[in-house]
Amino acid sequence: MTPAARVQSAIKILDTIIDRAGNKGAPADRVVSDWARANRYAGSKDRRAIRELVYGAIRACGPIPETGRAAMLRLVEGQPALAELFDGSTYGPPAIGRNEAAALGGVAAPWVIRHLGKSWISGDEAEALLDRAPLDIRVNSLKVSRDTLEVPETGEKLLAPDALRYPSGTQVEQWPAFRDGRIEVQDHGSQWACRAVAARPGETVIDLCAGAGGKTLALAAAMDNRGVLIASDTDRNRLSRLRPRAEKAGASMIERILLDPGKELAPLSQYRGKADAVLVDAPCSGTGTWRRNPEARWRLDKPELLKFSETQANLIRIAAQLVKPGGRIIYVTCSLLNEEGSDRIAAFLTVHKDWTATPLDLPIGRPHGVEGAQGTRLTPFHDGTDGFFIAQLTLRQ
Template sequence: MRPAARVQTAIELLDQIIVAAGSQGAPADRILAQWFKENRFAGSKDRRAIRELVYAAIRACGPVPKNGRAAMLRLAQMDESIALLFDGSQYGPRVLNPNEAAAEGGVAPAWLVEKLTKSEILGDDAAALLDRAPLDVRVNTLKADRATLTLEVESEPTAAPQGLRLLTGTQIEQSPEFREGKIEVQDTGSQLACLAVDAKPGETVVDLCAGAGGKTLALAAAMDNIGKLIACDTNRGRLSRLPARAERAGASNIETRLLNPGREMEELEDIAGQADAVLVDAPCSGTGTWRRNPEARWRLTDAELAKTIDLQAYIVDLAVQLLRPGGRLIYVTCSLLDEEGTDQMRAACERHHTLKPIRLVLPAGRERTGGVRLTPHHDGTDGFYIACAEKP
């Protein structure tokens, strides 16, 4: 494909992504994957170039663009080489009209920028939310150790005790270390969230929002496969991926439980008041993960955020019921909005007077009212809020 044709293709894909963002349709990566599957004429270099154009345009726009052309025009304002490709050539974008308006730049839609600012995410901290994310892995101590593991690719240690950072784009899942379960792809921030759980061999630990089990596997390694580790979720598809991952990792103390939304305690009644630690990796707005999913900031609405905050409080209340006296509640959210972090934990302690906040000391991050905040700019991780409270 000629460069101009790649730009026009990116514009057409952006049109689909913008529509999908407004209707909660397929995410950008799935839209791209489907187009590549249906258009085999596009070679590997074409696919790489189109992908880079699409994501660069998404990152360049703050509010939702009017259409894909407006988004690409915004990128063209920042890169003259792209502007030159609006030449009207065959399969390329039509010639630029001097009166055409490019999409607006910025970090996010105005209402979200206001909320980030109130949460003291501004300037470099805000801009870094749209950088490209690095590739981090966690060395699985059930099978290996960072001090002795040798990878064939370039890597450097991160702040997490078993974390390694690789070059972006490294095909690590093709490596023998990955296939043998010696390493897992996991952002350093997620690894530090698991470190905050302080799971010990012999304990009863509940991962209440386990998803596909990335954090569950880290907890199993911390427990050295000794004790009871219960991974729960309401999403059957995501939870069903955990058993195969656990087998590859050599994690043998994990029990999965599929929960019925609104009736979760039916599956948890037998462990009520028994858990030494409950990890609540809460559903959230995902403002801390925009480096990986930049179009997510176009999907979020104020109403959706309010529903998410209510759900977080509901899950925290479930977690409290599972704790034994002296048990630990670890609250984690990959959001940088105080409404989902410090405000949520403060409200939880007000609802449950038996909860006592515990000061966390982690290898990275800064204190943020009752917990620790990690940001891409300051810590090189995804954005997180991590807090812990004890039930005396």
């Protein structure tokens, strides 16, 4: 493919991404993958170049653009050399019109910017949300230690004891260590969210929103495969992915429980009041993951944010019924909006007087939230991780 043809292909892909984002359809990575499968003539170099153009344009735009061409013109403003590829050639984009407008730039739509500002995310903190994220891995301590791990490339040792960092795009999925479960891809901040649970061998721990089980696997390693570890979720498809991952990782103590939306407590009734810890890795807007999913900014709307907040409040209430006296809830969101973080903790404590917010002893992040309802916040700018809010709630004995 010619460079101009790559630009035109990127524009077409962006048109599809914009349409899907507006209709809550397939995410950007799936759109890009679908295009690659449907256009086998594009070689590996072409696909990489087109992907870079697509995600470069997404990061360059703030609010959702009207068209893929407008999004690409926004990228041109930061990379003027691309303008020469709008040459009207057979497979290239038409020349740029004299008064043709580019999409708007910025971090996000104005209403989202206002919410971030109210949550103390602005300036450099906000800009860092759109940086490219590195690739972090967690060494699976059930099989090997970080010091004895053998992999093709030497990674940077991070603060978490099992964490290594590599440049974005490192093909760790092709390494034998990944295929045999010695390593898992997991952001450094996510690893600290798991360590905040302080799961110990012999405890009863519930991962209430386990999804495909990335955090569950980290909990199994922390518990050294001893105790009771429940992975539950309402999404059958995502939860089903945990079985082969657990087998590969040697995590033999995990029990999977599918939950019925609206009746989540019924399948967990035998654990009511018995859990030492419940991890609530709640569904959220994902504002802390924009480095990896910049197109998520275009999908968020006010009704959806309100729905997330209601879901998060409900999940904390469910978790509270599972914890035994002296036990703990670790509440985690990969969001930097107070509505999904510190506000949820404060609202819960206002009603549930037998619970307290217990400070987390983490060597990373900063305290965040009102006095008496504080948690820990991690941000890309300050901590070099995805954005997280992590709080610990303890039931008085």
